[in-house]
Amino acid sequence: ILNVEQSPQSLHVQEGDSTNFTCSFPSSNFYALHWYRWETAKSPEALFVMTLNGDEKKKGRISATLNTKEGYSYLYIKGSQPEDSATYLCAFRTGNQFYFGTGTSLTVIP
Amino acid sequence: NAGVTQTPKFQVLKTGQSMTLQCAQDMNHNSMYWYRQDPGMGLRLIYYSASEGTTDKGEVPNGYNVSRLNKREFSLRLESAAPSQTSVYFCAIIRGQGVYGYTFGSGTRLTVV
Numbered sequence: 020i021l022n023v024e025q026s027p028q029s030l031h032v033q034e035g036d037s038t039n040f041t042c043s044f045p046s047s048n049f050y051a052l053h054w055y056r057w058e059t060a061k062s063p064e065a066l067f068v069m070t071l072n073g074d075e076k077k078k079g080r081i082s083a084t085l086n087t088k089e090g091y092s093y094l095y096i097k098g099s100q101p102e103d104s105a106t107y108l109c110a111f112r113t114g115n116q117f118y119f120g121t122g123t124s125l126t127v128i129p
Numbered sequence: 130n131a132g133v134t135q136t137p138k139f140q141v142l143k144t145g146q147s148m149t150l151q152c153a154q155d156m157n158h159n160s161m162y163w164y165r166q167d168p169g170m171g172l173r174l175i176y177y178s179a180s181e182g183t184t185d186k187g188e189v190p191n192g193y194n195v196s197r198l199n200k201r202e203f204s205l206r207l208e209s210a211a212p213s214q215t216s217v218y219f220c221a222i223i224r225g226q227g228v229y230g231y232t233f234g235s236g237t238r239l240t241v242v
Contacts, residue, residue: 023171053230053231055230055231061235062219062233062234062235062236063172063219063231063233064233065229065230065231065232066230067230068228068229068230108171108172110172110231115160115177115179115185116174116177116187117162117174117231118174118188119164119171119172119173120171121169121170121171122171
């Protein structure tokens with residue numbers, strides 16, 4: 020069982036604020052790092068799949084970076100909006116197995 | 130969640146009863162997965178199937194069996210349900226050899242009393 024940690028556990032920000040959270044994972048046997056957005060009463064939806072050290076991905080106001088040598092990834096949200104409220108999950112892939120963090124719950128206050 | 134269909138959406142079982150959760154995909158992918166979601170625990174892998182006819186244990190397989198009879202369907206069976214199996218269960222497929230990440234089903238909320 021591998022340890023994938025996400026911080027903070029929860030976050031409340033004002034609309035318009037930018038924010039970021041962290042996913043920490045083992046630095047060995049790395050295959051890929053996934054980020055998912057999970058809205059209440061729905062299923063997780065993939066945001067990014069990152070495979071190379073130094074990868075940076077962007078989708079609208081959301082971006083992510085990856086450091087496989089030190090075992091962390093950051094997810095950034097620029098100018099948070101209420102519709103960004105969700106839990107953000109990361110998943111570390113090694114071989115054919117995935118290990119999920121417990122998520123960061125983001126609430127954006129209008 | 131187009132492409133991955135899970136049934137049922139909700140189920141209440143008594144301790145000791147059995148049931149099968151069904152998952153079907155119409156995306157012609159090889160790999161299918163069953164996860165459970167518990168508060169504060171994150172998603173944990175129960176079983177996965179890399180291809181038709183093969184299955185492998187994940188992190189928390191005890192108390193479950195799976196069946197991958199064809200490429201399209203991957204079922205999860207609880208032979209004798211226990212309260213510890215109260216959870217939300219998700220079936221998932223991995224698209225494009227992982228390039229696009231998981232596509233999850235809509236989930237099954239199971240309560241064992």
